[in-house]
Amino acid sequence: MQQVMETTNTPVQENEDLLVVRDLKQYFPIKAGLMQRVVGNVKAVDGVTFTIKRGNTLGLVGESGCGKTTIGKTILRLNQKTSGDVIFDGVDIFGINHQQLRDLRPRMQIIFQDPYSSLSPRMPVSEIIGEAVREHNIVPENEFEDYLDDIMRSCGLQPYHKDRYPHEFSGGQRQRICIARALALNPDFVVCDEPVSALDVSIQAQIINLLKDLQKSHGMAYLFISHDLSVVEHISDEVGVMYLGDLVEHASKKTLFQNPLHPYTQALLSAAPIPDPSRKRNRIILEGSIPSPANPPKGCKFHTRCREVMEICKTVVPLEREYEPGHMVKCHLYNDRKALNEETTEAV
Amino acid sequence: MTDNDKITEKQDAVAPAPEVETEEMALDDARRLKVLSPGMLVFKRFIRNRLAVIGLGILVVMFIFAFLGPFFSPYKQTQVFKGIGSMSKEYASATYNTELRYNVADGEAFGPGDRAQFLLAIGKNQSTFTSGANTFSISKESESTYRLLRLEPVAEELLGRVNPVNGATLSDALIEMYKKAKDNNQTSFVVDGVTYYLVPKLKATQISTAKDIALASLVVFDAYKPADTANVNSFAFKLGSIMAIIQDKKTFDVNGQVYKLVEEGGLSTIYNSAGEAYAEVSDIIVNPVDQANFLPVDFKRIIRETINNRQDRFTFKDETGTDVNYTIVRVNTIYNIKRDTPIELIRMYERPSLEHPLGLDNNGMDLMTRLMYGGRVSLLVGFVVIFLEVVIGVIVGGISGYFGGWVDTALMRFVDLFNSIPFYPMVLIFGSVMDALQVEPMVRIFLLMAVLGILGWTGVARVVRGQILSLREQDFLVATEATGIRTSRRIFRHLVPNVMPLLIVQATAGLGGVIISEATLGFLGLGVKYPLASWGSIINVASDAYVMTNYWFMWIPAGLLILLTVLGFNFVGDGLRDAFDPKMKR
Numbered sequence: 001m002q003q004v005m006e007t008t009n010t011p012v013q014e015n016e017d018l019l020v021v022r023d024l025k026q027y028f029p030i031k032a033g034l035m036q037r038v039v040g041n042v043k044a045v046d047g048v049t050f051t052i053k054r055g056n057t058l059g060l061v062g063e064s065g066c067g068k069t070t071i072g073k074t075i076l077r078l079n080q081k082t083s084g085d086v087i088f089d090g091v092d093i094f095g096i097n098h099q100q101l102r103d104l105r106p107r108m109q110i111i112f113q114d115p116y117s118s119l120s121p122r123m124p125v126s127e128i129i130g131e132a133v134r135e136h137n138i139v140p141e142n143e144f145e146d147y148l149d150d151i152m153r154s155c156g157l158q159p160y161h162k163d164r165y166p167h168e169f170s171g172g173q174r175q176r177i178c179i180a181r182a183l184a185l186n187p188d189f190v191v192c193d194e195p196v197s198a199l200d201v202s203i204q205a206q207i208i209n210l211l212k213d214l215q216k217s218h219g220m221a222y223l224f225i226s227h228d229l230s231v232v233e234h235i236s237d238e239v240g241v242m243y244l245g246d247l248v249e250h251a252s253k254k255t256l257f258q259n260p261l262h263p264y265t266q267a268l269l270s271a272a273p274i275p276d277p278s279r280k281r282n283r284i285i286l287e288g289s290i291p292s293p294a295n296p297p298k299g300c301k302f303h304t305r306c307r308e309v310m311e312i313c314k315t316v317v318p319l320e321r322e323y324e325p326g327h328m329v330k331c332h333l334y335n336d337r338k339a340l341n342e343e344t345t346e347a348v
Numbered sequence: 349m350t351d352n353d354k355i356t357e358k359q360d361a362v363a364p365a366p367e368v369e370t371e372e373m374a375l376d377d378a379r380r381l382k383v384l385s386p387g388m389l390v391f392k393r394f395i396r397n398r399l400a401v402i403g404l405g406i407l408v409v410m411f412i413f414a415f416l417g418p419f420f421s422p423y424k425q426t427q428v429f430k431g432i433g434s435m436s437k438e439y440a441s442a443t444y445n446t447e448l449r450y451n452v453a454d455g456e457a458f459g460p461g462d463r464a465q466f467l468l469a470i471g472k473n474q475s476t477f478t479s480g481a482n483t484f485s486i487s488k489e490s491e492s493t494y495r496l497l498r499l500e501p502v503a504e505e506l507l508g509r510v511n512p513v514n515g516a517t518l519s520d521a522l523i524e525m526y527k528k529a530k531d532n533n534q535t536s537f538v539v540d541g542v543t544y545y546l547v548p549k550l551k552a553t554q555i556s557t558a559k560d561i562a563l564a565s566l567v568v569f570d571a572y573k574p575a576d577t578a579n580v581n582s583f584a585f586k587l588g589s590i591m592a593i594i595q596d597k598k599t600f601d602v603n604g605q606v607y608k609l610v611e612e613g614g615l616s617t618i619y620n621s622a623g624e625a626y627a628e629v630s631d632i633i634v635n636p637v638d639q640a641n642f643l644p645v646d647f648k649r650i651i652r653e654t655i656n657n658r659q660d661r662f663t664f665k666d667e668t669g670t671d672v673n674y675t676i677v678r679v680n681t682i683y684n685i686k687r688d689t690p691i692e693l694i695r696m697y698e699r700p701s702l703e704h705p706l707g708l709d710n711n712g713m714d715l716m717t718r719l720m721y722g723g724r725v726s727l728l729v730g731f732v733v734i735f736l737e738v739v740i741g742v743i744v745g746g747i748s749g750y751f752g753g754w755v756d757t758a759l760m761r762f763v764d765l766f767n768s769i770p771f772y773p774m775v776l777i778f779g780s781v782m783d784a785l786q787v788e789p790m791v792r793i794f795l796l797m798a799v800l801g802i803l804g805w806t807g808v809a810r811v812v813r814g815q816i817l818s819l820r821e822q823d824f825l826v827a828t829e830a831t832g833i834r835t836s837r838r839i840f841r842h843l844v845p846n847v848m849p850l851l852i853v854q855a856t857a858g859l860g861g862v863i864i865s866e867a868t869l870g871f872l873g874l875g876v877k878y879p880l881a882s883w884g885s886i887i888n889v890a891s892d893a894y895v896m897t898n899y900w901f902m903w904i905p906a907g908l909l910i911l912l913t914v915l916g917f918n919f920v921g922d923g924l925r926d927a928f929d930p931k932m933k934r
Contacts, residue, residue, distance in 0.1 A: 036754070036757070073826070076830055078826055078829055078830060101832075102832040102834075103832075105830065105831060105832030106831070106832065108830075109830060109831070110826075110827070110830045112823040112826070112827065113823075114823060117822050117823045117824065118822075118823035118824050118826075118827055119824055120824040120828075120842050120845075120846070121386060121846070122386050122845040122846060123841075123842075124385070131828075131831070131833060131837075131841075132831035132832060132833060135831070135832060135833055135834065135837070136832060165385060165386055165389075167386070167389070178827075181827065181831065182831075185831060
């Protein structure tokens with residue numbers, strides 16, 4: 001695998017890979033009975049590997065419940081991983097103690113999906129944004145107010161909003177407050193966990209553009225989690241497609257949208273609405289619903305709904321293969337066509 | 349000119365307005381919204397809830413009443429009010445005399461045997477009777493008086509021959525008169541001022557002189573001066589006075605003394621020659637109930653007058669000159685004279701008055717004052733118990749919710765255990781144990797608080813645990829972790845403020861319940877004990893049906909206070925819940 005790098009606990013300065021996630025697994029035990037015995041696991045994230053470069057955006061798409069949000073939280077060590085590695089700027093996130101983790105916190109932030117529940121209802125905006133700034137001494141105390149004003153302005157908020165409470169804001173403004181809270185810590189990496197899915201479309205555009213502008217000015221890397229392909233297409237440099245805890249396809253935005261390989265990706269892309277009523281679409285309708293992550297199908301997890309299902313899919317778990325440079329896919333369709341890689345690419 | 353000026357002024361004044369307005373209309377302008385903290389918002393919502401404000405008003409009044417009231421009350425909590433009351437006590441008894449009293453002349457004898465024969469003779473309506481060697485003649489002077497004469501034979505007539513007896517000499521006049529009397533069937537005749545009696549004896553007839561030896565009378569004599577008692581009860585005096593009364597004489601004389609007789613209202617008063625009241629003659633006997641008491645004659649007289657006038661009360665001055673009321677109660681033939689004795693009485697169940705706006709209770713204590721002090725206890729018990737419940741509940745619920753896992757499971761099973769303790773049996777047992785150990789009332793209150801608190805914290809624990817469990821999953825708490833906020837700040841700045849509203853609501857609503865519990869225990873007599881008061885224990889008197897129906901002021905005020913306070917707490921609790929609920933956009 002190309003992205004694999006040397007893991008060290010000392011930060012590597014001139015490495016363009018900011019975040020390396022390797023074979024990350026996150027299982028949630030299912031407990032039952034009087035003694036709360038573990039009777040099974042919900043395999044929310046089941047062996048995911050990807051890399052995010054500095055200043056880049058990885059878009060993560062997939063159906064609801066496929067483990068996107070779990071990945072986002074686990075790589076910030078908001079969940080305890082089951083196995084695998086998360087290396088942030090050369091530091092193993094799960095290998096450091098709490099103090100080190102706290103010191104690292106400002107560098108990686110998260111923006112939540114629901115702007116209503118992600119702000120403490122009993123705090124004024126200035127405290128919500130500034131709390132962690134003070135906590136980590138991001139700026140000297142005498143510059144604090146000015147710094148806050150700057151951050152708020154850059155996120156489209158007005159300094160006079162400071163004394164207001166979250167309930168006085170609309171959803172879009174709240175999301176700006178969330179962004180400001182994350183941005184105030186001057187992070188290198190932000191997990192955007194469906195930051196616009198709770199907002200209406202016009203506000204979505206504002207927020208997405210704000211995120212893009214901030215990325216440009218601050219040089220942050222994003223893990224942009226969404227189920228909205230158009231949003232992902234707009235903001236991402238690379239896109240990963242997840243299905244039931246697996247990253248089934250992973251490529252640069254352009255490659256993936258032009259040449260989706262995995263049948264699931266193809267289905268997803270075909271389902272995305274196109275703002276052109278004259279264009280005829282060839283929609284691939286997926287049958288059934290996503291299987292339970294507690295009891296995923298054997299073999300390829302997608303085989304129950306795949307229209308190109310083969311016998312091998314039902315028994316053998318497909319390996320991740322590099323279909324073309326930077327284009328990873330997990331599907332048996334491409335097991336024997338490795339030799340044809342060049343031809344296919346040219347044909348497309 | 350002026351008009352133009354005005355117009356321009358107006359325009360000047362108006363011109364900037366649209367700008368300001370457009371600015372005002374901007375969605376997130378600094379001046380558009382008044383900045384309100386969540387606390388202020390809650391307060392505003394609460395104030396708009398009329399019921400909650402009424403409840404708050406009730407509570408404020410209750411608090412002033414209970415905590416400030418006692419400072420203005422002129423009375424103390426345990427001050428017993430006593431009054432001078434009168435108690436009727438049997439003092440004397442009076443009855444019409446039905447037993448003949450005998451007075452025997454000096455030097456004579458009229459013994460029990462003679463008396464028996466006399467009574468027999470009266471029964472047979474005989475005018476003479478023989479007892480032993482003596483023959484007596486009965487002279488019925490009035491319905492109530494008999495005069496007894498001993499006959500001394502002077503002669504005996506047999507077959508027309510009159511022979512002297514005992515050596516007496518017989519005059520011819522006597523024999524003449526005897527014959528006349530015999531022929532006329534008379535029983536007596538008078539010769540030379542001496543009365544002779546004819547007593548048939550077998551075939552003979554005895555002729556006898558008679559001598560007064562005794563008086564049998566129902567009449568009772570009372571001397572005004574104890575020194576005169578002997579004279580008054582002497583045979584001669586009695587005979588003289590009785591004969592005077594019977595014969596309606598105004599005066600009579602005994603042993604050379606002249607006495608005056610005045611009859612008035614069935615009573616006869618005898619005055620001596622000096623004009624002083626000397627004795628009282630009556631057919632009513634008056635005796636003191638306590639033999640140590642001496643009844644003066646004028647007291648007896650007033651009793652007799654009252655009885656004769658068929659009245660049942662009279663007033664008589666006692667030794668110190670104060671009027672004392674007496675009542676006469678007739679039982680069959682006996683009249684009981686009751687003296688109203690002044691005694692210090694506890695003013696129990698006194699009706700409301702200006703002095704005591706809610707009257708006095710069964711211990712003669714001012715009910716208003718006791719309600720104030722009782723309110724202190726009731727409210728204090730409520731607050732301390734709720735405080736205990738909240739402290740225990742927050743600690744257990746907080747630990748349970750924050751740590752989760754097996755700690756949560758274990759603590760919640762512990763809560764279940766506590767919940768399955770039957771509340772009232774437990775508290776009743778506790779109350780009787782306290783009774784048995786005779787715990788001080790003040791200590792008892794604190795123990796009561798502790799028990800109520802220990803039995804009641806589970807609700808709070810559950811609510812707190814639930815709230816913390818749900819808060820833990822909220823994104824803003826995850827965000828505090830993501831931004832690396834330290835644990836203490838996360839708990840006290842994020843978790844606690846968000847649990848607080850629920851706690852306040854829970855505690856306020858629970859207060860009413862605790863006050864009810866305390867009142868119930870007080871009513872059952874297991875709560876706060878005399879001499880301390882609580883609203884519940886004040887109502888306790890209503891367990892007596894007589895008190896409940898007759899002395900409404902004993903229990904209705906306390907009941908109303910409990911009702912209003914609990915209602916107030918419930919209104920405020922509801923109001924707070926609504927005010928804290930962000931969905932209530934009012």
